[in-house]
Amino acid sequence: MQYKQACEHTCIDETPGYRCECDDGYELTADLRTCSDEDECILGEDNCTDREICVNNDGGYDCVCKDGYRSTASECEDINECENGTVACDGNAFCNNTEGSFFCNCNDGYEGNGFLCVDKNECAEEDPCDQNAICTNFPGSYNCTCITGYNGTGEM
Ligand SMILES: [Ca+2]
Ligand SMILES: [Ca+2]
Ligand SMILES: [Ca+2]
Known part of the structure; x- marks a missing residue:
């Protein structure tokens, strides 16, 4: 004849009777005999x-x-994502390491999310040049050139 083991883990003799205890990391279930994992x-x-x-x-x-x-x-x-080479910021962006993360920022004169930066067309957005100057856009910046007959920086 086979007897069911009284306690799944440890049996403590208590005269009269006994009680069951569970190993560290386990708790006694409702049947006071078996043990189930504690979710710490x-x-x-x-x-x-x-x-x-x-x-x-x-x-x-x-x-x-x-x-x-x-x-x-x-x-x-x-992890310093900027130094370990896992990050692919745009060539016209700089990488900022942060605690638990990182971010990419487009350089001045460029716009985008840092992973993709495109030249800001300053001439199209808000012509920064004097009304007697011509704005020329180029990658990363722009240029103002006075029209014939005018002198100066060309800037407003
Ligand atoms: Ca556990
Ligand atoms: Ca980081
Ligand atoms: Ca530009």
């Missing part, structure tokens, strides 16, 4: 940092670096 992440019992995500597993949990961070021996540190 939901219970807030994890010690993950704010650079990490808590991932529950059976009998414990893991702290995993969030996106934008990489794991070192002791912690998760910010």
Whole structure:
């Protein structure tokens, strides 16, 4: 004849009777006999940092670096996307590393989202030149040239 094991993990003798205990990371279920995993992440019992995500597993949990961070021996540190070559800012943009992320900014004279920057056509948008000057657009900037008979910078 086979007896069902009284406790799934540990049986504590208590005369009269007994009670069951569960290993660390588990909690006793309603039947007071079997054990189920504790979700430390939901219970807030994890010690993950704010650079990490808590991932529950059976009998414990893991702290995993969030996106934008990489794991070192002791912690998760910010990835400098601007230096590690994973970022493709536009050739006419500069890269800014930030905590957990990064962004690209178009250089002066260019417009776009930083990943794609196009020359700003200053002459078309708001003619910056004097009314007696001709505006010439070129990549990254523009030029004002006085029309014949006028002198000056050409700027307004
Ligand atoms: Ca767990
Ligand atoms: Ca970063
Ligand atoms: Ca331009």
